Amino acid sequence: DAKTTQPPSMDCAEGRAANLPCNHSTISGNEYVYWYRQIHSQGPQYIIHGLKNNETNEMASLIITEDRKSSTLILPHATLRDTAVYYCIVRVALGAGNNRKLIWGLGTSLAVNP
């Protein structure tokens, strides 16, 4: 019940932009899209999240389509240290009230090559 679809793997040359796609066609109108990554043998790390507008921070940019059915995470100048599994995540209800939990799929394994 991952709610998102990502390619299982991608390659990128060092120094080039890495564009990681994600489909979330069933996302509801008020739900955010979150991106995390997990470097081998480490805990996941938050990258960025967004609702409908494009977002940018020191790690990455997030482009969300106007219909909100898909998004793209952009690492503008990928380095070898960006080799990791990248997770595109939406939330579902957690208990009563407005609380939400993250639903983790299998992500995209990004290999940045020298």
Place this chain on the structure above:
Amino acid sequence: NAGVTQTPKFQVLKTGQSMTLQCAQDMNHNSMYWYRQDPGMGLRLIYYSASEGTTDKGEVPNGYNVSRLNKREFSLRLESAAPSQTSVYFCASSEHLAKNIQYFGAGTRLSVL
């Protein structure tokens, strides 16, 4: 600033043994979580604690118990370990339950023989 600290990093148990996984955060976060990660599957929520003094079941709570000892610490206990509990366990914290920017520990790799 250590963030989220988990101990131990590695553990091997025999079937039926018990153990407690420890987790502490120093970010003054209200909410804490325990996940497990198995090959070929995404992270699954075991238990969570919305705030000090509360705990609730996640997706896969069977075979586990938790204690929110204080605001900093959230432990996960396996009373009678089974081979199916062989996994990597991650603890995470967030400012509060509705804010899903979670900070993770380095994980505990547990093998149950």
